Amino acid sequence: MRFLFVLLSVACCHVAAEDGSQAWLRYAPVPKASEYHSLPASIVALNNTKTSPVYVAGQELEKGIKGILGKQLGVDGTSKASSSIVVGTAEAYKKAYGEFEEADELEPDGFFLSTEGSTVLIIGQNERGALYGAFEYLSRIAQQKFSPVSYVSNPHAPIRWSNEWNNMDGSIERGYSGPSIFFRNGFVVDNVTRAAEYARLLASIRINGIVINNVNANATLLSERNIEGLGSRLADAMRPYGVQLGISLNFASPKDFGGLSTFDPLDPAVDAWWANITNKIYARVPDxxxxxxxANSEGQPGPLTYNRTLADGANMFARAVKPHGGIVMFRAFVYDNHINESNWKNDRANAAVDFFKDLDGKFDENVVVQIKYGPIDFQVREPASPLFSTLRKTSTSIELQITPEYLGQNCHLVYLAPLWKEILNSDLRADDKPSKVKDIVSGQRFSRPLGGWAGVVNVGTNSSWLGSHLAMSNLYAYGALAWDPSLESEDILGDWIRLTFGFDARVMEVITEMSMKSWPAYENYSGNLGIQTLTDILYTHFGPNPASQDGNGWGQWTRADKFSIGMDRTVKNGTGNAGQYPPEVAARYEEIETTPDNLLLWFHHVNYTQKLKSGKSVIQHFYDAHYEGAATAQTFVPLWESLQGRIDDERYNDVHFRQVFQAGHALVWRDAINQFYHNLSEIPDDHERVGNHPYRIEAEKMSLNGYKPYKVSPFHTASGYTAIVTTTNATVGTASANITFASGTYDLAVNYYDLIGGKAQYSVSVGNRTVGTWTGDLEDKLGHAPSIYLDGHSATRITFRGVKVAKGETVTIVGRPNGIEPAPIDYVSFLPSGIVD
Known part of the structure; x- marks a missing residue:
């Protein structure tokens, strides 16, 4: 493996190219390597086989120390040198060296690290723990944390899994980084090198399990060829890193794949079928x-088909895996996606508790109910799910989404650790006692034997793993919090920046500022006051479409009308969702006065004129917040540009592209949401900004040749509700207008629509000077396919800076359609310095 080295200097002028494939395991040389005076002379790996995580730990230490400190240390299993790095299990250490005091403090997967004295000790309770300790030691020296330490580190919870929504054809549901690294054309891939590299990344953040296929599972994974691939390739590739393979199941497999007439979980033949197929899998993948x-969610089959309980279904699988020491993670994401909005009492947020509350204590001991952090679906803000405090006799885990399905799909920077911390620290006050979510899912609060974490990651073949270099902070933070949820978001971020980008103080300052502002900014311009993320829930879950929330059976309703907005989830008047929480929390959410403003519209239906604790009305807060959030997104571009030359060009350019895109798309969000609610409520913005854009020239008002006006749907995703498209897909369009702005230097911005299925070409000129040209090819760059329509998903923006303009000149845009893309244009802006239209 080739390692890439960065010249670390505050005044750097050149850095070596990096593609992000090494993530935080770059092992780049540190500036103060000479100050580490206590590096031992050799590495002792107390292992028996090359497939052991202890063996891998030894190899990783050798590789890492050479890269970070420039020292070549040998690895063996027998050295008695007085100055060594000793890595192994507690049992192996006792056999070789005798007892050590901290042995009794170690829990499964835990490790003891000591850098005091001439010998470095890295002792794991098991082999996986020893590998985690090795990565911890390397992380410390890679961050120049050279001071002597001695401590035991144990995991917060036993289950720390990633969920990968990979499909058998190689596609990935809600994946934004290319095709699957596990499947291709219906089968397990032959080359598992990438899977092994991913297992290494997961091990470095102490993730101990991976479910490799989509929760919307395909039963063909259970074919003999695929079971062989799971065992002989994928599990073997991941085992040396201590990452255990898991799979998602389709509940109807006995009927759809196995040839039975039923998939009833209480039918003895079905039970026997699952026991038999499970035995076959464990024969190939014993660990x-x-x-x-x-099951029984979003059209997936399940036990309710046969009037059986969800516990009946889960326990069927639990019986099958129990002889092998396996666990069943049973998702609590069960709801009817055809509920009737006209019934004021209906509420998707109630579904999890309604389905599971009477089943508490009826699940087998090796069943863990996997609960999404909020009652709906990975929204930008939700309260913690009340199911965490409902299930007292059942092991639970928290499901988080590293791939930000509703939060910008890695085309918008959103650092998620602060969101997760807010949920983890939520105190649900079960039985009027401290009941933080983090203590419930660990098993501590209700004395459960299992518990932990499930993170939906969805890595792909892109070299940056997630399709965005900065998004990798979320994967790193997930591992850090799953091990120790008491860690602070900014501290985790700091570690990740140093390991990923080095020690330049300006780099640290800028990425920290951008990341810590990113979640509040996204919440502000995409939806706030607990209204959820106002994305298009009927299509791609990416761009704005508040109208899509209502009038359908999906239950992510806002109940917005001309006068009011919000879900009434009170007990006295609404859906009763507030009453699903323990009494102390329920009482707080029941009343408007005690509900936090940032959850007001989650729990209450109020007039737009309702006053917040800030003194603003709900509608004015909406207007202001959307402007504030979009304005923050604009600042990310110059912040990132201040790092040019301090970060290698490859990663700098990739991040720069995404920040420019986010800045433009944040304006699409701002205008769409504000215009929608402005039209709906007919309440003016106190600052007269909504619908008032003095620096814009609307495309439909320009002189058109080969172009024609086009009413955009949804209407609020076009400035003035209208764009222009070429008259045919073979006609070159020209749009021109006289410039009435004062002569001067402007940034010229063009809002247009970039559709899938075509790559239109554009040019813009002022007078007889070509200002710029571009191609509508974002589908090749964003990592996901936005839309085949003119809408909030395909709306985007390009800006040409420092354009000299004389009043009275003509601005002309020429659009050449391609495929189904008719070179759509929304507007042109002439922006004075420092102005965002």
Whole structure:
């Protein structure tokens, strides 16, 4: 493996190219390597086989020390040198060296690290723990944390899994980084090198299990060829890193794949079928972690088909895996996606508790109910799910989404650790006692034997793993919090920046500022006051479409009308969702006065004129917040540009592209949401900004040749509700207008629509000077396919800076359609310095 080295200097002028494939395991040389005076002379790996995580730990230490400190240390298993790095299990250490005091403090997967004295000790309770300790030691020296330490580190919870929504054809549901690294054309891939590299990344952040296929599972994974691939390739590739393989199951497999007439979980033939197929899988993957099951949700089959309980279904799988030591993760994401909005009492947020509350204590001991952090679906803000405090006799885990399905799909920077911390620290006050979510999912609060974490990651073949270099902070933070949720978001971020980008103080300052502002900014311009993320829930879950929330059976309703907005989830008047929480919390959410403003519209239906604790009305807060959030997104571009030359060009350019895109798309969000609610409520913005854009020239008002006006749907995703498209897909369009602005230097911005299925070409000129040209090819660059329509997903923006303009000149845009893309244009802006239209 080739390692890439960065010249670390505050005044750097050149850095070597990096593609992000090494993530935080770059092992780049540190500036103060000479100050580490206590590096031992050799590495002792107390292992028996090359497939052991202890063996891998030894190799990783050798590789890392050479890269970070420039020292070549040998690895063996027998050295008695007085100055060594000793890595192994507690049992192996006792056999070789005798007892050590901290042995009794170690829990499964935990480790003891001591850099005091001439010998470095890295002792794991098991082999996986020893590898985690090795990565911890390397992380410390890679961050120049050279001071002597001695401590035991144990995991917060036993289950720390990633969920990968990979499909058998190689596609990935809600994946934004290319095709699957596990499947291709219906089968397990032959080349598992990338899977092994991913297992290494997961091990470095102490993730101990991975479910490799989509929760919307395909039963063909259970074919003999695929079971062989799971065992002989994927599990073997991941085992040396201590990452246990798991799979998602389709509940109807006995009927759809196995040839039975039923998939009734209480039918003895079905039970026997699952026991038989499970035995076959464990014969090939003896250390498989277990199964993940999505049942009776969003059209997936399940036990309710036969009037059986969800516990009946989960326990069927639990019986099958129990002889092998396996776990069943049973998703609590169960709801009817055809509910009737006209019934004021209906509420999707109630579904999890309604389905599971009477089943508490009826699940087998090796079943863990996997609960999404909020009651709906990975929204930008939700309260913690009340199911965490409902299930007292059942092991639970928290499901988080590293791939930000509703939060910008890695085309918008959103650092998620602060969001997760807010949920983890939520105190649900079960039985009027401290009941933080983090203590419930660990098993501590209700004395459960299992518990932990499930993170939906969805890595792909892109070299940056997630499709965005900065998004990798979320994967790193997930591992850090799953191990120790008491860590602070900014501290985790700081570690990740140093390991990923080095020690330049300006780099640290800028990425920290951008990341810590990113979640509040996204919340502000995409939806706030607990209204959820106002994305298009009927299509791609990416761009704005508040109208899509209502009038359908999906239950992500806002109940917005001309006068009011918000879900009434009170007990006295609404859906009763507030009453699903323990009494102390329920009482707080029941009343408007005690509900936090940032959850007001989650729990209450109020007039737009309702006053917040800030003194603003709800509608004015909406207007202001959307302007504030979009304005923050604009600042990310110059902040990132201040790092040019301090970060290698490859990563700098990739991040720069995404920040420019986010800045433009944040304006699309701002205008769409504000215009929608402005039109709906007919309440003016106190600052007269909504619908008032003095620096814009609307495309439909320009002189058109080969272009024609086009009413955009949804209407609020076009300035003035209208764009222009070429008259045919073979006609070159020209749009021109006289410039009435004062002569001077402007940034010229063009809002246009970039559709899938075509790559239109554009040019813009002022007078007889070509200002710029571009191609509508974002589908090749964003990591996901936005839309085949003119809408909030395909709307985007390009800006040409420092354009000299004389009043009276003509601005002309020429659009050449391609495929189904008719070179759509929304407007042109002439922006004075420092102005955002």
């Amino acid at each position: 498989m972690s277990g199964y993940l099951v999505k």
